[in-house]
Amino acid sequence: EDKVVQSPLSLVVHEGDTVTLNCSYEVTNFRSLLWYKQEKKAPTFLFMLTSSGIEKKSGRLSSILDKKELFSILNITATQTGDSAIYLCAVDPLYGGSQGNLIFGKGTKLSVKP
Amino acid sequence: NAGVTQTPKFRILKIGQSMTLQCTQDMNHNYMYWYRQDPGMGLKLIYYSVGAGITDKGEVPNGYNVSRSTTEDFPLRLELAAPSQTSVYFCASSEATGWATEAFFGQGTRLTVV
Numbered sequence: 080e081d082k083v084v085q086s087p088l089s090l091v092v093h094e095g096d097t098v099t100l101n102c103s104y105e106v107t108n109f110r111s112l113l114w115y116k117q118e119k120k121a122p123t124f125l126f127m128l129t130s131s132g133i134e135k136k137s138g139r140l141s142s143i144l145d146k147k148e149l150f151s152i153l154n155i156t157a158t159q160t161g162d163s164a165i166y167l168c169a170v171d172p173l174y175g176g177s178q179g180n181l182i183f184g185k186g187t188k189l190s191v192k193p
Numbered sequence: 194n195a196g197v198t199q200t201p202k203f204r205i206l207k208i209g210q211s212m213t214l215q216c217t218q219d220m221n222h223n224y225m226y227w228y229r230q231d232p233g234m235g236l237k238l239i240y241y242s243v244g245a246g247i248t249d250k251g252e253v254p255n256g257y258n259v260s261r262s263t264t265e266d267f268p269l270r271l272e273l274a275a276p277s278q279t280s281v282y283f284c285a286s287s288e289a290t291g292w293a294t295e296a297f298f299g300q301g302t303r304l305t306v307v
Contacts, residue, residue, distance in 0.1 A: 122236075124296075183237070
């Protein structure tokens with residue numbers, strides 16, 4: 080059974096800390112891995128990773144994929160209270176030609192204290 | 194820039210009642226999805242559609258029905274509401290590309306069944 084496992088499930092840090100969120104997966108016919116940030120409402124897209132070893136960056140956030148070891152990490156440097164959210168990892172598998180049936184992990188709830 | 198629009202935002206149902214959650218997107222995306230999100234459980238796929246007239250079951254379809262008569266609209270129907278259907282529901286859409294996809298989410302519908 081395809082699955083996506085995120086760790087830790089929750090994390091409390093102080094402003095200025097650096098955090099690393101983990102996502103491992105067991106999915107046949109992997110297509111891509113996506114990271115989303117969910118605050119109070121809908122998940123918003125952060126990164127899409129398709130190739131191993133290529134880091135994606137956006138400001139203080141960065142992510143990298145290791146397709147050999149089947150995992151990805153999301154790094155947040157110099158955390159701010161506005162980074163408090165649930166971070167979702169999702170894998171897009173290839174099922175007989177259909178696409179977009181993302182398999183989500185349970186998420187990591189990040190709380191950044193002032 | 195409407196994107197994906199869901200209505201209503203909140204709803205309380207009594208056991209056995211029925212309702213339809215509306216979802217419409219204006220991005221001309223072929224692929225649309227319904228997810229439910231329970232606390233600490235990530236997102237689970239209920240139904241998805243790869244185009245008008247085509248729908249298929251996801252991971253947790255029991256108790257729900259969908260239809261896709263147009264590209265824009267993908268309503269989710271609950272026929273006999275049960276307390277187990279208390280959840281937050283997200284509609285999403287994605288472009289039919291040949292490779293990796295990014296899903297765009299609506300703002301969610303918080304449903305409580307009492």
